[in-house]
Amino acid sequence: MTTRAVADDLFVEREGTPHLVGSRCSQCGTTTFPQQPSCPRCTRWEMLREELPNTGTLWSFTVQSFRPKAPYRGPAEFVPYGVGYVDLGGRVLVESRLTENDPTRLRIGAPVEMVLEPLRTEPDGTVVLTYAFAPRLEQ
Amino acid sequence: MTADVAIVGIGMHAFGRHPGVSSRAQATHAIKEALSDASLTWSDMQFAVGGSRDGGDADTLVSDLGLTGLPFANVWNGCATGGSALQSAHSAIASGSADVGIVVGFDKHDSGAFSVDPESMGLPAWYGETGLMLTTQFFGLKVQRYLHEQGLDPSILQTIAAKAFRNGSLNPNAWRRKALSEREIADSAMVSHPLTQYMFCSPGEGAVALVLSRADRARSQTNRPVYLNSISMRSRRFGSFEVFSPWLSPERGDSPTVDAAAAAFELAGIAPQDIDVAQVQDTEAGAELMHMAETGLCKHGEQEGLIRSGATEIGGAMPVNTDGGCLANGEPIGASGLRQVHEVALQLRGEAGERQIPGPRRVGFTQVYGAPGVSACTVLSV
Numbered sequence: 001m002t003t004r005a006v007a008d009d010l011f012v013e014r015e016g017t018p019h020l021v022g023s024r025c026s027q028c029g030t031t032t033f034p035q036q037p038s039c040p041r042c043t044r045w046e047m048l049r050e051e052l053p054n055t056g057t058l059w060s061f062t063v064q065s066f067r068p069k070a071p072y073r074g075p076a077e078f079v080p081y082g083v084g085y086v087d088l089g090g091r092v093l094v095e096s097r098l099t100e101n102d103p104t105r106l107r108i109g110a111p112v113e114m115v116l117e118p119l120r121t122e123p124d125g126t127v128v129l130t131y132a133f134a135p136r137l138e139q
Numbered sequence: 140m141t142a143d144v145a146i147v148g149i150g151m152h153a154f155g156r157h158p159g160v161s162s163r164a165q166a167t168h169a170i171k172e173a174l175s176d177a178s179l180t181w182s183d184m185q186f187a188v189g190g191s192r193d194g195g196d197a198d199t200l201v202s203d204l205g206l207t208g209l210p211f212a213n214v215w216n217g218c219a220t221g222g223s224a225l226q227s228a229h230s231a232i233a234s235g236s237a238d239v240g241i242v243v244g245f246d247k248h249d250s251g252a253f254s255v256d257p258e259s260m261g262l263p264a265w266y267g268e269t270g271l272m273l274t275t276q277f278f279g280l281k282v283q284r285y286l287h288e289q290g291l292d293p294s295i296l297q298t299i300a301a302k303a304f305r306n307g308s309l310n311p312n313a314w315r316r317k318a319l320s321e322r323e324i325a326d327s328a329m330v331s332h333p334l335t336q337y338m339f340c341s342p343g344e345g346a347v348a349l350v351l352s353r354a355d356r357a358r359s360q361t362n363r364p365v366y367l368n369s370i371s372m373r374s375r376r377f378g379s380f381e382v383f384s385p386w387l388s389p390e391r392g393d394s395p396t397v398d399a400a401a402a403a404f405e406l407a408g409i410a411p412q413d414i415d416v417a418q419v420q421d422t423e424a425g426a427e428l429m430h431m432a433e434t435g436l437c438k439h440g441e442q443e444g445l446i447r448s449g450a451t452e453i454g455g456a457m458p459v460n461t462d463g464g465c466l467a468n469g470e471p472i473g474a475s476g477l478r479q480v481h482e483v484a485l486q487l488r489g490e491a492g493e494r495q496i497p498g499p500r501r502v503g504f505t506q507v508y509g510a511p512g513v514s515a516c517t518v519l520s521v
Contacts (some may be wrong), residue, residue, distance in 0.1 A: 001384060006265045006268060006269060007264070007265040008264060009328075009407060012497060022386070030388065032386060033385060034263060034385060034386075035365075040377055040392075041377045041388070044389035058282045059284065059387075060280045060281070060284035060287070061280065061283060061332075062276055062279030062280050062331045062332050062333075062334075063329070063332045064273065064331065065169060065269060065328075065329055065331065065332075066330070067250065068270050068272075069252065069254040070254055071254070071255075071257060071264070071267030071268055071272070072265075072267065072268065072270045072272075073269075074269075074270055077292045081270065081482070083270075083271060083276050083279075083280065084280070084281060085284075087389065090217065090389050091386075091389070092386050092388065092389065093387040093388070094385070094451055095269075095271055095279060095280075095384065095385050095386060095387075095388060096269070096388050097269060098174065103332040103333075108283070108284070108287050117483075119268070119269055122147070122367075130265070130269045135438060
C-alpha cells in the first residue's frame, strides 16, 4: 500500500512513533504548530524546527457530526469524527482530529496519544495519511 | 458622557430569506429608510462606508442611489464588518473631516455553514483538507472548555437559545419568529457537541443602514438622536482562543472582546453596570454566555445565576439581545453588527414595540465578534 502524508513535514516518524512538527522561538521559547517563520508572541523572526511530544492530555473536544463542505477532502462516505485540542506537556495545545467520536467517551484531562490515520484514498490507490489523537489507556 | 457623533437615522431590511430580492435591493431599502428617518437625502451624504461578504461591493450601490461623487469606502472584517464600518465613519466625523455620512451593511448567503479558503487566512491547506476549519467546531470546543472551567451546567445553553427565539417572536424584522421550548432546542440535531442545531444561528440575508452626524448638530436634524459615545475595535492578542487556530498557547490571554469592551467603556467614561440594554454576539448560545463576561457586563461564572433569574430577559435588570440576537435573526455577515446598533437605537428611542424594555433606557452597549478574532464594541446613549 502506497501512502503519503497530507502535507510535507507536518509530522515525522521516529522509531515507529509519529510526532508533529512545530517550531520554537529561539528568543522567547514559544512553541507553535505547525511551523511558522515568525513568533506571534515576541514578533521576532528566529524560529527553529521542533518535533513535539507524542502524548498529551485532552484540553477540549467536540464532534464533527456532518460532512464539511470544501476545502474538506475526506471520503464521500462520511463518518463523524472527534475534534479536540491536546495539551502536549504544557508546551503547546494542538488542534487535532480524535479517533473517538462518541462525546460520552471523551473527557477533558484524559490522556491521549498521537496516531496516523487514513484521511482518504486517491484514485491511484495512494492512501493519504493525517494525524489524530487516540485515547491512551490510563496506567 | 460626551459624544462627537450621533446616529440621526436608522433603517433596516428585514432579516431572513428573501428569494428574488437581491442583496443590493435590501441594502438600498435600508439606506432609503435611514435617510427618511433622518429627513435627509442621498445628496446630503458627505461620505459612505459599507461592507458585505456575498452581496456585492458596497460602493457600487451608488449606481442605484445616485452618482453624487461622494467618497465610499468598502470594509471587510468578517462578522465584525459592521463594527469596522461604523468605526471608520465615526473617525471621519470625530476628526472633523465630515459632518454627516452613512454606514451600510448587507448580505445574502447560501444556506449551511460557511466554506472558507484556508490560504486566504494565512492557514495551511491541510487544515481545511482534514476537516478542522469549521466555525461550528470552534464554538463547540470553546464553550466545552468554558463550561468545564467555570463549572457551568450545559443546560444553560438551551435556556439562552429559548430566550433568543422568544424575543425574536416579538420582532417583526426577525427571521425566526416562533418561540421554541428548551426541550425542542436540546432535542434538535447535534451539530458540534455540546451545541445543537437550534443553539446556532444560520447564515441569512438582510441589511442595515445608519445615518451619522456631528453630535453638536444632531438636534437640528432630529428630535431623537442616539449618541455614539464610543466605539472600539480590536484584533486578537497572543494567548487568546479564537476561531481557526491550529494551535493555542498554554499561556492564556484575554480575547479581543475583553480589550475592545474595556476600551469602549473607558472612552465613554462609564462602567458596564451603567448599561440599560446590551446586544452581544451570539453566533451560538455559548457565545452569549461567554461574551456577557468578556464584555464586563458580569463576572465569569455569574452568568448562569443571572440568566436563570431572568436578569437578561427584556423585563430584567440587564436585558441582553432584545431583538433575538443572531440566533433569531440569522447572520448576514455584513449587516449583523449594525443590526445590534439599530436595535439599541430603537430601544433607547423607546420605539421597540412589543419588545421595548420597560425599565430605564438611557445607555446601551453592543459587541460584535468575528473570525479570525476581531471584536468591536460601542456605547450608545440618549
